[in-house]
Amino acid sequence: MNYRRCGKSGLLLSEIALGFWHNFGDGSDPDVCRSIVECAFDNGVTYFDLANNYGPEPGSAERNFGRILKDSLSSHRDEIVVATKAGHLMWPGPYGEWGSRKSLMASIDQSLERMGLDYVDIFYSHRPDPDTPLEETMQALVDIVRQGKALYVGISKYPPQMAAAAYAYLKEQHVPCLVYQGKYNMMLRSQEDEIIPQAAANGVGYVAFSPLNQGLLTDRYLNGIPEGSRMTHSQFLTSASLTPEYFGMMEELRRQALEQGCTIAQLALRWILRRPEVSSVIVGASSAEQLRQNLKAVER
Numbered sequence: 001m002n003y004r005r006c007g008k009s010g011l012l013l014s015e016i017a018l019g020f021w022h023n024f025g026d027g028s029d030p031d032v033c034r035s036i037v038e039c040a041f042d043n044g045v046t047y048f049d050l051a052n053n054y055g056p057e058p059g060s061a062e063r064n065f066g067r068i069l070k071d072s073l074s075s076h077r078d079e080i081v082v083a084t085k086a087g088h089l090m091w092p093g094p095y096g097e098w099g100s101r102k103s104l105m106a107s108i109d110q111s112l113e114r115m116g117l118d119y120v121d122i123f124y125s126h127r128p129d130p131d132t133p134l135e136e137t138m139q140a141l142v143d144i145v146r147q148g149k150a151l152y153v154g155i156s157k158y159p160p161q162m163a164a165a166a167y168a169y170l171k172e173q174h175v176p177c178l179v180y181q182g183k184y185n186m187m188l189r190s191q192e193d194e195i196i197p198q199a200a201a202n203g204v205g206y207v208a209f210s211p212l213n214q215g216l217l218t219d220r221y222l223n224g225i226p227e228g229s230r231m232t233h234s235q236f237l238t239s240a241s242l243t244p245e246y247f248g249m250m251e252e253l254r255r256q257a258l259e260q261g262c263t264i265a266q267l268a269l270r271w272i273l274r275r276p277e278v279s280s281v282i283v284g285a286s287s288a289e290q291l292r293q294n295l296k297a298v299e300r
């Protein structure tokens with residue numbers, strides 16, 4: 001594993017991080033979950049990316065991760081970067097989502113309790129809130145750090161103007177934004193125009209999520225929709241993506257991967273890691289074998 005400095009901070013992140021959005025909820029096989037996390041750590045992955053609402057049920061990914069951490073990795077806490085987020089719908093009523101101080105303060109306490117931790121390494125505002133003053137959300141992040149509940153803070157999916165204001169506010173409060181988390185892969189390149197250069201110019205690291213476009217940038221769907229695949233159970237990935245253009249692009253990618261002696265997924269991950277502004281790439285996996293294959297992307 002290689003480790004990259006996250007922006008202008010002291011923190012190094014593993015080039016590949018493990019994400020808990022899917023496959024770690026209560027419906028998932030606990031043994032498979034454990035094997036994925038252990039495979040990650042044994043291969044040098046130190047950054048584990050969670051959020052309050054990951055499940056299903058919301059919260060269950062944090063609870064299940066906490067259990068694995070306690071059973072398998074408790075003596076390694078200082079070798080691990082645990083990140084969580086708040087902003088998407090988590091609990092009923094007006095305070096269970098978005099970016100109010102009320103919501104963020106409650107959410108970090110809930111997350112720490114679910115994971116059995118005293119602090120997280122990174123706490124993110126998961127999405128911009130168009131109605132809460134940005135200063136309120138940012139000040140809550142600052143106070144969460146000052147209370148010792150998080151070591152660093154980050155933002156996710158903020159448009160450039162709000163990101164600029166967030167960077168400025170946090171810098172002024174001496175809790176600089178560590179990291180911007182955005183969706184970036186071979187099929188979705190809009191972040192290249194502003195977000196990635198802006199993060200770099202502000203000394204903020206950039207972390208890419210859904211680097212395989214939820215499995216589309218692998219061989220997963222080349223021969224139909226496999227049973228149990230994300231496309232069979234997630235509202236976020238549907239067969240509408242499987243167009244003739246998609247298969248045409250995959251044919252070309254398959255040819256290039258073959259030429260380079262790697263898989264399509266490894267090619268897609270290496271393509272993101274070519275950019276020095278990228279601090280880490282957060283992959284998802286439904287098995288340790290998938291993760292093991294993807295980790296080979298960093299070998300070259």
Ligand SMILES: NC(=O)c1ccc[n+]([C@@H]2O[C@H](COP(=O)([O-])OP(=O)(O)OC[C@H]3O[C@@H](n4cnc5c(N)ncnc54)[C@H](OP(=O)(O)O)[C@@H]3O)[C@@H](O)[C@H]2O)c1
Pocket residue numbers: 018019020021022023049050126156157181182208209210211212213214215216218219220228229230231265282283284285286287289290291293294
């Ligand atoms: N900040 C945000 O708003 C936000 C949003 C989304 C995600 N994220 C973060 O980013 C993480 C990763 O997102 P993602 O899960 O969409 O990432 P991804 O790496 O693009 O997709 C992961 C999925 O691709 C398939 N896959 C992975 N490796 C494969 C391989 N070698 N061969 C075949 N299929 C393979 C698996 O699908 P199957 O399940 O079908 O096997 C796996 O679940 C999340 O867990 C979360 O931590 C953040």
